[in-house]
Amino acid sequence: MRFHNAYWAEVRDVTTKNRRVAKGDIRRNYAAAATSSAEEELKGIQSYFSGLFVIQNSSRQALIVAVSSFDLQGLATTFDELRAKSETR
Numbered sequence: 001m002r003f004h005n006a007y008w009a010e011v012r013d014v015t016t017k018n019r020r021v022a023k024g025d026i027r028r029n030y031a032a033a034a035t036s037s038a039e040e041e042l043k044g045i046q047s048y049f050s051g052l053f054v055i056q057n058s059s060r061q062a063l064i065v066a067v068s069s070f071d072l073q074g075l076a077t078t079f080d081e082l083r084a085k086s087e088t089r
Contacts, residue, residue: 057063070076076084
């Protein structure tokens with residue numbers, strides 16, 4: 001497990017004979033994403049990660065690994081810890 005490390009990548013599979021059309025399509029997608037509501041997108045991301053958390057931690061062993069990972073990264077494991085950390089900022 002890596003300590004305080006993150007990596008984000010977006011991969012697109014563009015199937016077209018014309019590269020110029022493909023690049024235009026990608027630019028339109030990025031422009032649409034840039035103009036979307038940040039609040040709406042945040043709610044979608046939160047919903048996704050909430051569901052992912054439940055699925056990933058559906059066994060005892062998985063939950064133990066998640067909590068130990070939180071400890072390693074210095075993240076809050078309970079609501080009280082989370083509230084205490086947010087109040088000290």
